[in-house]
Amino acid sequence: MSTSPETLVTAAGKLLLPEPGTVHTLAPGLRARAAAVLLRMALDMALDAYWLRVTPSMTRIGKHRMLCLEWYAGHDTARRCRTTWTSLSAACHYRSYELPPAPAEIRARLLEVTGLLVALASEDE
Template structure:
């Protein structure tokens, strides 16, 4: 069973800001790291859905999704996608010598993922973004 990217983002939000009266058995850093994993999954699923609309073959290799995104979704969306994915990936990897991520840091990433989901859902059809290089 797969969960829609929006559902993963909502789950990440509940991890970061649990409802009042909920028993919190996980430390804030652990909840933030788990939320980062969910946000990265949401971003990856949104990218897959975007590329399935454009060209299904692009979903095979993750690196190609990011490299070619600039030509289809625009430079700003591609840059935001790369930096957000890289930051979430770094947060997802557990290192014993580093402090866990702060919930406020992951909350900022959550807002960015929400914006990226909206940008990818309202993406272009099949024509790539054309830039003039002679100007």
Template sequence: MTDDTARADVNAARSLLHPAAGTMTSLGPGVRARAAALLLRQALERGLDGFWQRVTPHMTRVGKHRILCLGPYTGRETARRCYLTWSALSTACHYRVNELPPAPLEIQSRLLEVEALLSTLDRGRTVPYAVPPQPPAPEDAARPSATPATPPPAPRPVPKPGPPPGRRTAPPFAAGP
């Protein structure tokens, strides 16, 4: 189950993006969107910590590897969505002088994506991880097999640089007098 603080971060980000009616805010929409992006990224990281705590507790000590190793456990699509969302939120969190702050609508879409990812991570493993088969033992390799060995395919020729076939090269450029 995802940590309650991750859900609290998502709710705090939602209240930053949509302040209550009649509330006087001293922060502009871009600053609120950047703060919401920071809270959403933190919520996603806490959701990943909770997921890996259930799968293997040692993975929570590793930073970005938590996302990179997610594919075999949750499926490639969930891992891809998680990586893209985390990357977009990380980019939105950083302040750059020559760039505008993130748009509140962009962060709102990321909020919905983080909520969906947190619920997916709450469900746990969606893909059973299969252990790859072991290579044959060395004594098995020494025995002749029933099928004859096929030779490796011949290497393909690499085309030489130059004009395409059927075209002549341009005459050399001669400097005028």
């Protein structure tokens, strides 16, 4: 079973802003970390789909696809992808000496991932 990046972004949004009346069994920081994982997965899937359209051999090595993105998708999109992916990666990792990510920070990343999904889907080959 496969899911779309948009579905992951929607699920992350529900974790960050649950519907009224929802029982909260997880602390806000844990929900923010879980949302960060979903958002990074969505960004990775969008990058895979982009590279499959542009040149399928680029999906094999993650580091190369991020480095080469600037020449294919433009400087702004590449910078936004690098910055967002890096901050989401940092938010995903649990460290006992750090606080969990703030929900407001992950909400901002949710908006950025949503914009990147649109930008990567609309890029011309």
